Amino acid sequence: MSNVEPLPCNTIVYRAIRPKWVDPETNEVLPAAFVKRPSPDDDDGLSVDVLSAQSCATALKKCKVASLHVGRVRDAGLDITVDDYPHANITNVPRAVDDETAAARLSVALARQARLIPPERYAAESP
Amino acid sequence: MATVTKTSPAFDEVEHKLAYFRAAQYRRPSDSVETGDDRITPEPVSEGRAKMASAGIRYFSDVIKQLNELRAEAEEDDFGVLQATEHAYETACQLVTDAAILAACGGRQIPRGRASTDAEGGVRIDWMRPDAAVCLIVPASKVRDPYIYHDVAGNFATDPATDSALSRWLREIP
Numbered sequence: 001m002s003n004v005e006p007l008p009c010n011t012i013v014y015r016a017i018r019p020k021w022v023d024p025e026t027n028e029v030l031p032a033a034f035v036k037r038p039s040p041d042d043d044d045g046l047s048v049d050v051l052s053a054q055s056c057a058t059a060l061k062k063c064k065v066a067s068l069h070v071g072r073v074r075d076a077g078l079d080i081t082v083d084d085y086p087h088a089n090i091t092n093v094p095r096a097v098d099d100e101t102a103a104a105r106l107s108v109a110l111a112r113q114a115r116l117i118p119p120e121r122y123a124a125e126s127p
Numbered sequence: 128m129a130t131v132t133k134t135s136p137a138f139d140e141v142e143h144k145l146a147y148f149r150a151a152q153y154r155r156p157s158d159s160v161e162t163g164d165d166r167i168t169p170e171p172v173s174e175g176r177a178k179m180a181s182a183g184i185r186y187f188s189d190v191i192k193q194l195n196e197l198r199a200e201a202e203e204d205d206f207g208v209l210q211a212t213e214h215a216y217e218t219a220c221q222l223v224t225d226a227a228i229l230a231a232c233g234g235r236q237i238p239r240g241r242a243s244t245d246a247e248g249g250v251r252i253d254w255m256r257p258d259a260a261v262c263l264i265v266p267a268s269k270v271r272d273p274y275i276y277h278d279v280a281g282n283f284a285t286d287p288a289t290d291s292a293l294s295r296w297l298r299e300i301p
Contacts, residue, residue: 018206020197023241023255030243030253031262037207037246060205096264097271101285104276108260111253 007080009071013048013088014056014117016063022116029066029114031107036095045089048080053122055086065122066114076109172198176220186239187227190252193242194220197250207246208267215250215265218273218288222263223252225290226297238300254300261296263288 007013021033036042049056053065070080073090082088090110096103172195180192197211211219219242227237240254247267254261259280265273265288273288279299286292 018204018209018243020200020209020243025239028255030241031255031260032243032245032251032253035245041207041246062204096266100264100274101276101283104262104264104285105278105283108253108255108262108276108278111255 007070011070012067013050014053015048015066016056016060017066019064027116029111031111034107034110045091048088049086050088051086053117057122065117072113190240197244208248211244211250212248212267215267218265219250226293229294237297259299
């Protein structure tokens with residue numbers, strides 16, 4: 001299913017992240033969670049799931065899940081577009097090889113906005 | 128005839144510990160010819176670095192411990208390379224150690240930070256606070272130079288990674 005309608009700003013999206021991309025003392029998401037991989041990976045943007053934390057968690061074998069608010073992502077000059085529901089991409093994020101300052105600034109901005117979802121929350125969502 | 132009195136230079140405990148551990152972790156420069164893929168044949172963490180991690184030097188030892196763990200990680204996960212490459216690990220350890228020495232000489236210590244790898248085995252150390260952020264970013268290979276990103280009091284920029292620049296920016300992190 002494809003969805004070309006812009007997501008409302010009050011939408012919450014979910015990003016699967018490496019467990020090491022969370023500070024274990026504070027549970028804060030680290031900027032490394034928002035760095036693009038080398039091309040061709042992430043050419044369309046940083047992957048997010050628009051359905052649920054549980055849907056996001058099932059995409060990868062071992063990951064944690066962070067949530068983001070679409071309106072706040074847009075405030076940072078980025079956007080989120082759905083390409084293959086429930087998959088979507090955070091767009092306009094540069095790679096460090098193209099603009100290291102912008103890439104670092106945006107990774108910090110997204111990390112500050114992201115909230116870690118406790119694993120028991122999405123485990124509990126399973127049928 | 129004048130009397131010459133010899134005195135020993137004074138070091139505080141932190142300076143002494145750091146000087147000791149820097150000497151302990153010294154490694155001969157490697158040959159200029161690359162002999163293998165450092166992602167699949169990792170060097171074990173040196174005894175000196177293991178000592179630094181367990182020395183209990185506030186925040187510094189913890190960062191070195193995190194870097195040692197990243198060097199000993201599994202090679203890959205779903206996101207890409209998980210294990211820090213030798214280049215990224217060595218460069219990050221050296222910069223943090225030298226920055227900690229400079230900080231100690233100025234009567235400071237480096238603040239609490241968190242290390243992680245990117246999807247290529249590059250290393251980054253983030254010092255995130257509500258009003259400031261400093262990030263040391265070391266790419267996986269020598270192809271790209273390491274750099275420091277700072278976002279302090281609404282001003283942000285990147286600088287080439289040097290021990291003095293890192294020590295200077297970390298002053299802004301409470």
